Amino acid sequence: MLMNRRLFTQSAAAVVSLALLSSPSAWAAGEAPDDMIKRLSNEVLDTIRNDPSIKSGDVDKIMVLVDRMLMPHVNFRRMTAAAVGPGWRKATPEQQKRLQDEFKILLVRTYSGALSQVTNQSVEVKPMRAxxxxxxxxxxxxxxxxxxxxxxxxxxxxxxxxWKIYNLNVLGVWIVDTYRTQFAQEVNAKGIDGLIDTLVARNKANAASAAK
Structure with missing residues (x-):
């Protein structure tokens, strides 16, 4: 199963952190990585507060919000390649594009469900060691x-x-690493096309479930 309850909880916590981050950090030049997340967080929160349909859990509206405001700040190619593992280098450019597109849909759908649960959480930012x-x-x-x-x-x-996000660690578990284990099983059993078919089926099932 490509998306279990534990992984959803991890992704939800990550989205809460991204959406509610409010602690500044100094950087020598340009926008600091935590300042970038702070800016995105404020934009997301303002949108959620001003749109009752998002607050009520309208999945389509939430997906648009996530895709438009958050996903451009994620390096999807690197994230997908890392999740697929060695099979990525053997995939054709067309297969790589399909993997990236389907993985993006999977993550957006997961983040959409998480955003609808955002309430009164707060985030403490630890000092950066950089x-x-x-x-x-x-x-x-x-x-x-x-x-x-x-x-x-x-x-x-x-x-x-x-700055672009390429991995998330929630409760000691890196999200991309978790997917890598699941994707490796699919690739070993069915090949790259089999993994693509599984992602397509999972995304269709998620969409059908949300529509009920």
């Missing part, structure tokens, strides 16, 4: 709300003058 010139950084946070705090870490890479 120099101003570093191009690959780790931003560590804790999501605080009901229950115990949830650890959420972000791996970001510098892309020109901006």
């Amino acid at each position: 120099a101003a010139g570093d191009k690959d950084v780790l931003v560590r946070t804790e999501v605080r709300g009901k229950g115990d705090p949830v650890q959420v870490d972000y791996r970001l890479e510098q892309d020109g003058n901006s």
Whole structure:
């Protein structure tokens, strides 16, 4: 199963962190990675507050929000390649595009469900252990709300003058690594086309379930 309850919970916590981050950080030049997340968070929160249909859980509206405001700041090609593993290098350009498209739909659908659950959580940002010139950084946070705090870490890479997320660590588990294990089983059993077919089927099932 490509999306189990634990993985959904991890992704939900990651989205809460991305959507509610509010702690500033100094950077020598340009926009700091945690400042970037802060800016995105404010934009997302303002949109959620001003759109009752999103707050009520309208999946289509949430998917548009996530796809438009959050996903451009994720390096999907790198994330997909890492999730697929060695099979990525053997895939044709067309197969790589289909894998990337279907993986994106899977993540957007997961994030959409998580955003509808955002309520009164807050996020504490841990001090960054990075120099101003570093191009690959780790931003560590804790999501605080009901229950115990949830650890959420972000791996970001510098892309020109901006930063892009390429992995998330929730409660000690890296999301891409979790998918890599699941995808490897599919590739070993059915090949790249089999993995694509499985992703297509999973996305259709998720869409049908949300439509009920």
